[in-house]
Amino acid sequence: MPGGITLQATGTGRPAFEALKDTYKGVLKISLLLALTYLIAHGLSSVLPAADYRALPVMGNRVAVWIFAQLHLMFGAFVLGVPIFALITEIVGVATREQRYDELAREFTKLLAMAYTVTAVLGCVLLVLLVTLYPKLTGYLSQNFKPTWILYVVLIFGEVVLAYLYWTTWDGTQGARKKWHLLLGLLVNLWGTAILFVADIWVTFMMSPAGIDDAGNVTNLWQAVNNHTWMPINVHRLLANVAFGGAIAAAYAAVRFLNARTAEERARFDWMGYVGSFIAIAAFLPLPFAGYWLGREIYQFSQQMGVSMMGGSFAWLWILQAFLIGSLFFAANFYLWLGMGRIPGAERYTRYQVAMMLVLTLGFVVWATPRSIIATGVEMAAMGGSHHPFLGLFGVMAAKNTAVNLMILTTFLSFMLYRRANRVPLVTWASAGKIVQGLVIAVASGVVLFYGVYSYYVTSMVRIGFSVYQVLAVLVAMAVFVAVDIPMLRGARQIGAIRWGEIPARAQYALFFMAITFTWLMGLMGYIRSGIRQYWHIYGRIADESAHAFTMTHGHATLIVSGIVIVFFLLVSVVFALAARHEDRPEAA
Amino acid sequence: MARTFVRIFAFMLAVVGIYAYVGQLLPQFEEHPPRKNVISLQTTPDELVAIGQELTRGKGGCLVCHKDAETGNVRGPDLRQAGPKAGTRKPGMSAGDYLLESLLKPGEFLVPGFPNMMPPANRPPANLNMAEVKAVIAYLQSLGGGEPAVKLLAEDFAQANAAAILQHRGRAAMEKFGCIACHKVAGEGGEIGPELTDSAANRNPRELLAKITNPKAWTVPGYPAGLMPAGDALPEGEVQEIVGYLANLAGKGYSATGAASPWSHEGVRLGLVIFLFNAAMLIALAIAGRRERAA
Numbered sequence: 041m042p043g044g045i046t047l048q049a050t051g052t053g054r055p056a057f058e059a060l061k062d063t064y065k066g067v068l069k070i071s072l073l074l075a076l077t078y079l080i081a082h083g084l085s086s087v088l089p090a091a092d093y094r095a096l097p098v099m100g101n102r103v104a105v106w107i108f109a110q111l112h113l114m115f116g117a118f119v120l121g122v123p124i125f126a127l128i129t130e131i132v133g134v135a136t137r138e139q140r141y142d143e144l145a146r147e148f149t150k151l152l153a154m155a156y157t158v159t160a161v162l163g164c165v166l167l168v169l170l171v172t173l174y175p176k177l178t179g180y181l182s183q184n185f186k187p188t189w190i191l192y193v194v195l196i197f198g199e200v201v202l203a204y205l206y207w208t209t210w211d212g213t214q215g216a217r218k219k220w221h222l223l224l225g226l227l228v229n230l231w232g233t234a235i236l237f238v239a240d241i242w243v244t245f246m247m248s249p250a251g252i253d254d255a256g257n258v259t260n261l262w263q264a265v266n267n268h269t270w271m272p273i274n275v276h277r278l279l280a281n282v283a284f285g286g287a288i289a290a291a292y293a294a295v296r297f298l299n300a301r302t303a304e305e306r307a308r309f310d311w312m313g314y315v316g317s318f319i320a321i322a323a324f325l326p327l328p329f330a331g332y333w334l335g336r337e338i339y340q341f342s343q344q345m346g347v348s349m350m351g352g353s354f355a356w357l358w359i360l361q362a363f364l365i366g367s368l369f370f371a372a373n374f375y376l377w378l379g380m381g382r383i384p385g386a387e388r389y390t391r392y393q394v395a396m397m398l399v400l401t402l403g404f405v406v407w408a409t410p411r412s413i414i415a416t417g418v419e420m421a422a423m424g425g426s427h428h429p430f431l432g433l434f435g436v437m438a439a440k441n442t443a444v445n446l447m448i449l450t451t452f453l454s455f456m457l458y459r460r461a462n463r464v465p466l467v468t469w470a471s472a473g474k475i476v477q478g479l480v481i482a483v484a485s486g487v488v489l490f491y492g493v494y495s496y497y498v499t500s501m502v503r504i505g506f507s508v509y510q511v512l513a514v515l516v517a518m519a520v521f522v523a524v525d526i527p528m529l530r531g532a533r534q535i536g537a538i539r540w541g542e543i544p545a546r547a548q549y550a551l552f553f554m555a556i557t558f559t560w561l562m563g564l565m566g567y568i569r570s571g572i573r574q575y576w577h578i579y580g581r582i583a584d585e586s587a588h589a590f591t592m593t594h595g596h597a598t599l600i601v602s603g604i605v606i607v608f609f610l611l612v613s614v615v616f617a618l619a620a621r622h623e624d625r626p627e628a629a
Numbered sequence: 630m631a632r633t634f635v636r637i638f639a640f641m642l643a644v645v646g647i648y649a650y651v652g653q654l655l656p657q658f659e660e661h662p663p664r665k666n667v668i669s670l671q672t673t674p675d676e677l678v679a680i681g682q683e684l685t686r687g688k689g690g691c692l693v694c695h696k697d698a699e700t701g702n703v704r705g706p707d708l709r710q711a712g713p714k715a716g717t718r719k720p721g722m723s724a725g726d727y728l729l730e731s732l733l734k735p736g737e738f739l740v741p742g743f744p745n746m747m748p749p750a751n752r753p754p755a756n757l758n759m760a761e762v763k764a765v766i767a768y769l770q771s772l773g774g775g776e777p778a779v780k781l782l783a784e785d786f787a788q789a790n791a792a793a794i795l796q797h798r799g800r801a802a803m804e805k806f807g808c809i810a811c812h813k814v815a816g817e818g819g820e821i822g823p824e825l826t827d828s829a830a831n832r833n834p835r836e837l838l839a840k841i842t843n844p845k846a847w848t849v850p851g852y853p854a855g856l857m858p859a860g861d862a863l864p865e866g867e868v869q870e871i872v873g874y875l876a877n878l879a880g881k882g883y884s885a886t887g888a889a890s891p892w893s894h895e896g897v898r899l900g901l902v903i904f905l906f907n908a909a910m911l912i913a914l915a916i917a918g919r920r921e922r923a924a
Contacts, residue, residue, distance in 0.1 A: 057917040064910045071903045078899070090834075183864075193899055197906040257801075298633045343746045344754055347693045347704065356655040363651055499744075549640060556644045575662035580753025583662070591660040598652025602645045609641055613634070 059208035066153070066204040067197060070160055074193070077164040081171040092176040093586040101173040102588035103600060108166040110566050110604045111611070114284075114559060115159035116239075117277070118612075120232040121285020122148050122155070123203065125319055127225040134218060142214075144312055148289050149207050154615045156203065174586075177577045181242055184258040188241055188265075195235045202228045236281070237274050244270040246578050247569070248341040256581050268341035272334035273569075279323050279330055284558050286320030291555035292616055294548035307541035313551050314379060320554065321372050321455070325448055325518075328365075329511050336504075338572075345579065349572045353591055357568055359410050360598070362440070364561045366404035368554060369447050373400060375550040376454045382543050384536030386461035392453075399450045403443040411435030433496070441507045442492030445514050449484060452518050456525060463532035473528040477521050484517030559608055563601035571597070663687030668760040670786070674767060674777045681768025689755045689765055694747070697772060705747060706740045712775025725779055728766045732757075759785040799874025802867040806860070815878060822857065823849040829872075829879035837872045 088094055096104050126145040133141030170178045182189060206221070206228050213221035244267050251263030258264050293313035300306040339346035348354060377393055380386035409431055433439065456477075465473070491506040498506075573579045575589040583589070664687070666680045685691045685708075694705035715724035715731075719738055722730070730737050735747035750757045750765065757765065763785060767777035803809055811821040818824075829837060839846040844857035860868060 057914070057921045060910070060914050060917050064914055067906055067910050071907055074899070074903060190898055190902060193902050197902070201906075201910070295633070295637065298637070299630050342748065342754060344690050344693055344748060347702075348690075351702070351704075352693050353658075353660050360648075360651055360655065364648065552637060552640055553644060556641050557648075560645065560648050574660065576754070580756060589662045593657040593659055594655040595653040595657050598649050598655075601652075602649040605645050606642070609638075613638075617634075 059205065059212070062208050063201055063204035066156070066200045069157065070196065070200050073160050073164050077167055081168050084168070084172045085175065088172065090175075094173050094175070095587075096169075096173055100588060101169075101586060105166065105169050105173065106567075106570075106600065107604055107607070108162055108169060110563055110601075111608055112159060112162040112166050113566060114562060114604075114608050115155060115162055115611075116236075117281045117284045117562070118288055119152060119155045119159050119203075120236055121281035121283075122152055122289065123206070123225065123228045123232055124282050125285045125289055125316070127222070127229055128319060129315065130222060130225060134222065140308075140311070141315075144315060146210055147312070148292075149210065151292070151615060151619050152203055152207065154618060156200065158611055158615065174577075177582065180256070180578075180582065181245075184252075184264070185242060185245075185261075187261070188238055192235070192238045195231060195238060199228065199231045199235055202231055233278060236277055237270075240270055240273050240277065241265050243570075244268075244273050247573060248338070248345075249578050249581050252581065256578075268337045269334060272330065272337045276327070276330040276334050279327050280562065282323035283320045283327065284562065286316050286318070286323060287551075287555040287558040288316075288612065290314075290316030290320060290551045292316075294551040295616060297548050298545060303541055310382075310541045310543050313548065317372070317375060317551055317554065318455075320558070321451065324368070324372075324558075325452065326515075328444055328448070329515070332507060332511065342579070345572055348574065349568065353574070354568050354572060356410070356594055357564065357597075359408055360594075361561065361564060361568075362404075362407040364557055364564065365444075366400075366407055366447070368557050368561070369400055369451055370404070371550045371553045371557065372451055373397075373454045375547055375554070376458045378544055378547040378550065380458055380461050382539040382541075383458075383461040384539075385463070386458075389457040389461060392457065396450050396454060399446055403447040403450075406434045406439050406443040407447075409434040409439070436496075437507070438492055438495030438503060441495075441510055442488055445488045445510050446485060449481060449488075449514055449517065452521070453481065456521060459525070460529060460532075462535045462538060463529055464535065465528045465532045467528055467530070470528055473524045477524050480517040480520045484513040487513035556605065556609070559605050560601060563604050564598070567597050567601060666761075666764075668764060668781070668786075670781055670783065672781065677764050677767040677779070677781070678771045678777050679768075680761075681764035681766070681771075684757065684761055684765050685768055688761075689750060689757060691765070705743055708769060708772055710773040711769040712771060712773040714773070715769065724770060724775075725766060728769050729762070732762050732765060799867075799870035799872070799877075802863075802871050803874070806863060806867075808871070811857070814875075823852055825875055825878075827879050829876040829881055834872045834876055837875060838868060841868050841871060 093101065095101060099107075126149045129141050129145040129148075133139065133145065202224065206224050209221060209224065213224075241264075245264055248268040249264070250267040251258055251260035251265075253259050290313045293309045293316055297306055297309035297313060300309055335346070335350070338349060350358065373396065380389065411432065467473070488510045491510050495503045495506050571591060574591055575584050576582065577584050664683065666683065668677070668680060672680070682697075685697060691697075691705075691708070692701055694702050695708045696702055697708045697711075711728070712724070715727045716722075718727050718731075718740070727738075732750040735749060736745045739745055748755065750762055751759070760781060763779045763781055766779045770777045770779065800814075803812075803814060808814070808825075809818040811819045813820060813824040813826065815826055832840075836847065841860040841863070843861060844859055845854065848854045
C-alpha cells in the first residue's frame, strides 16, 4: 500500500502543491482500481456464457460474496467511523486547548489512507463477484438504480479528495487556520455519511422493496430509496460505525501500550485507549434504541419477516447476540473499574462495583435465557412443554427489555463514577445535585422494572409500546444526570492526577475483547439482516433460484462469521503494523 | 514486539473460538426454499390437499404464526380444526367462501383475541396464485376430519398464466415500444413484419440484438427493408430482455440480464465521472504548481 505510506510522510505541513499532489495520488489510485474493476467485470461477463447465476468453484457464490461484502463493510465502517472519531477528538482539543487531543486525532487519521486502499480493493472484488456470479440480480439493481451509481462514484471521489486533504493539511492549518481544518473534517464526515446512505439504498431495497409494480419495475425512485428500513439502517450503521471506529482505535492503542518501551509511551497509549473506548461505548449505548426502531420498521413492512427474524428461523441467533452484547457490557465495565485503579480518590466508589456486577450478571443471565429450551421428550413432558415453568418467564421480550435497560443504566453509572473519581465538587449545591442524580437513576430503574413486570399482564400489542417508556426513562435519566454533572464538577477540587500508564495489561486485553466482540457482533447482525430475506434476493419480489437459496444452519453461519473476523483482524494488523513501523522510522519522527 | 502480536492473535483466536463454539450449541437446522408445485385441472383432491399442506408449511409461511399440529406457533388461530370451524365463523357464509376471504382479505373478519396482522396470501411475501390459494383451502378443509370441497376453475390458471406473462420484462418491453403493432408474437400482434414467435430458432441472440438496434443488419426474405425504425436509442437492458423473451419462446435458454453486463450502459458515464475528477485534480495541481514556482 504505497499510497498510504506516501501520505504519512506528507502529514508534516507542506505547501499546497505537495498536499494536492498526494491527494491526486489517492484519486488516481481509486480511478485505476475502478477502471480495472470495470474491465474485469465487463470482460468476464462477455467471455462467460450468459446465465442468471454462475457458479464459483470450491467456495461457492454465496460464501464468497458474503465474505467480501462483510469485510468491505467492516473496513467501510472503520474508514467512516474513524473520521467521526478524529473530528470529535480534534474539537475537544480545540475546546480544551490540550494538544494531546489534536495529536490523538492526527494519529488515527494517519491510519485512514491505508484503510481506504484496503476498503476500495475489497469493494472492487465484491463488485466483480456480484456482476459475474449474480448477473441477473446485479443487472436488475443497476438498471433500476442508475442515478445512485453515478452519485455513489461522485461521492467516493469527493470523500477521497476531502479525506486526503484533511490529512495532508493537518500541520499546515494549526493555530488561526484551525477552524478551516475543522470545517474540512466536518465535510469529510458529511460526505462519508452520504456514501453510507447511498450504499444503504440497495441493501434496504432488497430487504423491504417499495416503489415498484407487480412486475418489479421501479415506478417511484424516491419511494424505492426511502423504503421502510432505509433510514433506521442509516442511523443504526452510523452509530455502529462510531462505536466500531472507537473500538478499533482503542485496540490499536492497546497494541501500542503493550509494545511501549517507556513510561511516557505507556501513559500516552493508555490515555489513547481510554478515549477510544469512551467514544466506542458512548456510541454503543444508544445502539439498542436504534435497533428497536429498525425492528419496528421491519414489522411495519412485513409481519412475516419480523416474526421470522424474532420468533422463527433466526430467533436463536438473538440469544447469541445477547451473549455478545452482555459480554461487551462486562468488558466495558471491567475496563473502567480497572482504570479507576490509577485514579486517586476512585477508591470511594469501589464499594458500588459489587452491586453493579450483580445487576450486570443478572441482566446477562436474563437476556441470554431462551424462550424455548432444547430438551428431550421426557424433559419436555416434565416441564409441561418446551417452556420452563419458571425460567420461561425470562425468555420473553418483557424480561429482556428490562434487563438490557438496566445494564445500560449500570454501564452509564460506571462511566459517571469514573469521570468524577478524582474530583470533589465545590459548588454549594453539590449535595442536592447528587440527590437529584441518585433520584433520576432510581426513578428510571423503577419505571423500567414496573413496565417490565406489567408487560406480563397485557397483550403483545400493548407490551410493544411499553419498551418505548422504558427507553425514554433511561434516556431522560442519562440526560438529567449529565446535565447536573457538568456544572457540578466545574471547578471541582482534584484529589490527584490520573496516573496514566499505570493500568494492568489485562485492561488492554479488555479493549481487544471489545474490538473483537464488536466485530463479531457486526458479522452476526449482518448475517441476520441479510438472512431474513430467506430465499429472496428482493423480498417477496425476486426469488433466489440459485443452489444457495437455503438458510444454512446456525453452526455453519457462525463459523463463516468467525472466519471473516479472523481475516479482518489479520488485515487490520497489517495496517497497524505498517503505521507503527513507519512511525518508528527516524525520518518520520 | 513479535511476542506481543502472537499473544494478541492467540487471544483473538480464543475469543472468536468461544463465539463460534456457542454457535454450535444452538439448535441446528436448514431451511430450504419451497418446492415448485404444478397444479392443473387434473389435480386430484388428495393431491391438492398434499400441495396445500406443503404451501401452508413452506411458501405460504402460514406456520410462522399458526399451528397445524400439536406444537407450533399461536400468534394466529390454531388451524387444527379449521375444516369444521370455517363454516361457523360468519353466519350465512360457506366454509369455502370464509376460507377464501380469510386468505385474500384477512382483515375482514378477525377471530376474537387475535390482532389484524396477517398479510393477504396473494400478495408478497407469500404471493400465492389463485390455484395455490385453493390448494391451501383444500388443506385447511381437510384439517379436523373435513373433506376438501374446493373446486379448481380454468380462470384460476388464467390468472396464474397472466401473472407469469406480466413478469416477463421482454414481453412488456415489446408492448411498450410498439413491436407488437407490426409483429405477431405468441399469437398476438400485427402482420406487417414477420412473426417473431420462432424467430430465435434459427438466429442467435447476437443477430437478434443487431436487428433491433440496427434494422438494416439483415432482413427476412419477403419483407420490405427500411420499414422498421431503429431501436438503437432503446435502453440496452430492455433490448436484452426482448431478445431473452424471444429466445425463451423458441425454447432456448438465454439470460437477458446475464448477457447484458450491468455496467455496459453505465460504463461510459462512470468513466466520464472518473475522467472529470482526474482532469479537475490535474488542473488544480497545475495552478498550484505555477503559484509555487512564482512564489
